[in-house]
Amino acid sequence: MAEVKDPDVDGVQIDLISGERMAGLASMEKIRLILDGVREGNIVILESGLTPDEESRLIEVTMSEINPDGFTGIEIESYPRSQTADASFLDRLMGKQSTSKLTVIGPANQIETLHKDRNLISALVSHR
Amino acid sequence: MGLLTDLRDSISRVTASLFTEDAQPKRIGIYGPPNAGKTTLANRIARDWTGDAVGPESHIPHETRRARRKENVEIKRNGKSVSIDIVDTPGVATKVDYTEFLEHDMEKEEAVRRSREATEGVAEAMHWLREDVDGVIYVLDSADDPFTQVNTMLIGIIESRDLPVLIFANKIDLEESNVNRIQNAFPQHETVPLSALEGQNMDEVYGMIAEYFG
Numbered sequence: 001m002a003e004v005k006d007p008d009v010d011g012v013q014i015d016l017i018s019g020e021r022m023a024g025l026a027s028m029e030k031i032r033l034i035l036d037g038v039r040e041g042n043i044v045i046l047e048s049g050l051t052p053d054e055e056s057r058l059i060e061v062t063m064s065e066i067n068p069d070g071f072t073g074i075e076i077e078s079y080p081r082s083q084t085a086d087a088s089f090l091d092r093l094m095g096k097q098s099t100s101k102l103t104v105i106g107p108a109n110q111i112e113t114l115h116k117d118r119n120l121i122s123a124l125v126s127h128r
Numbered sequence: 129m130g131l132l133t134d135l136r137d138s139i140s141r142v143t144a145s146l147f148t149e150d151a152q153p154k155r156i157g158i159y160g161p162p163n164a165g166k167t168t169l170a171n172r173i174a175r176d177w178t179g180d181a182v183g184p185e186s187h188i189p190h191e192t193r194r195a196r197r198k199e200n201v202e203i204k205r206n207g208k209s210v211s212i213d214i215v216d217t218p219g220v221a222t223k224v225d226y227t228e229f230l231e232h233d234m235e236k237e238e239a240v241r242r243s244r245e246a247t248e249g250v251a252e253a254m255h256w257l258r259e260d261v262d263g264v265i266y267v268l269d270s271a272d273d274p275f276t277q278v279n280t281m282l283i284g285i286i287e288s289r290d291l292p293v294l295i296f297a298n299k300i301d302l303e304e305s306n307v308n309r310i311q312n313a314f315p316q317h318e319t320v321p322l323s324a325l326e327g328q329n330m331d332e333v334y335g336m337i338a339e340y341f342g
C-alpha cells in the first residue's frame with residue numbers, strides 16, 4: 001500500500017482494510033500487513049479487528065521489532081468486546097473467537113488516544 | 129471432517145484439564161500494565177505464606193523484565209486450601225520507548241538496554257499467557273483509568289482462553305483510588321480492592337484466591 005504515497009504531499013496515510021480482505025489472510029499475514037503499514041507511518045483501520053489470539057501475537061511481534069533508533073511500538077484502540085457479541089460457549093469450545101470490532105492501529109509516536117470508553121474512541125494523529 | 133477433528137480436539141483438551149489439574153499446583157499468572165503493583169503483590173503473597181520474596185520492586189516502569197515463578201505457595205482460608213505457583217510477569221505494553229527511562233536518571237546505554245529487556249519481557253509474558261498459566265490475577269492501579277487498550281486486549285485474551293480471572297484493584301491507599309471505575313469497566317469479573325503495599329484487605333484477597341483457584 002505504501003507505493004501510492006506521494007512524497008511531495010505532507011500528510012498521514014490512512015489504510016482502511018475491509019473484513020473481507022482480512023478474512024482471506026492467515027494470522028501472521030494479517031500481523032505483517034498491519035505492522036508493515038504502521039512502520040511506514042500509516043494509520044491502519046481494520047473493519048473487523050483481530051481475534052484475541054492474533055492480538056496476543058501482534059503484541060509479541062511488535063515487541064520483537066522495537067528498536068531504539070526508530071520504531072517504538074504501536075498504539076492500538078478498539079472497543080471492549082460486549083458480552084452479547086461474545087462467541088457462544090460452543091464456538092469457544094471449538095476455538096472460534098469473535099472479531100467484529102473496529103480497530104485503529106498506528107505508530108506509537110504518531111497517534112495518541114485522547115479519550116476512550118465503551119462507545120467512543122477519540123485519538124489525535126500527528127505527523128512524524 | 130474439520131468440524132469433527134476440532135470437536136475431538138476440544139473434548140480432549142477439556143477432559144485432559146479435568147483429570148490433570150489436581151495433580152500439580154496451579155500456575156497463577158499475575159498480569160497487568162506496568163507499575164500496577166504486580167511484583168509488590170507477588171512479594172506480599174509469597175512473604176505471607178512462604179517467608180520469601182519473588183523479586184525487586186520499583187516505581188520505574190518495567191522493573192520486572194523476566195517472568196518469575198514462586199512454586200508451591202499454599203494458601204489456606206475458610207477451610208479451603210490451594211497450592212499455587214505464583215508467576216510474576218512483566219507489565220504488558222504495546223510500546224516501549226527508551227527515552228522514557230532517561231527521565232529516571234539513567235544513562236542512554238542503560239536506558240536502551242532496559243528497553244530491550246522490557247520488550248523481551250513483554251513477549252515472554254504473552255507467551256506464558258498463551259501456553260503456561262492456569263488462572264490469572266489481573267492487577268490494576270485503582271488510581272488510573274482502566275479503559276486502556278492493553279487492559280481491553282488482555283482481558284479479551286484471558287476470556288478467550290477460558291482462564292479463571294480475578295481483578296485486583298490495587299493501591300486503594302492512594303487518595304485518587306477509584307475502585308468503582310474498575311468494576312464498571314469489567315463488570316463481568318469479580319473485582320477485589322486491596323493495597324499490596326500496605327497490606328490492606330489481604331484477608332479478602334486470600335479468601336478469593338482460595339475460592340477461585342482452589
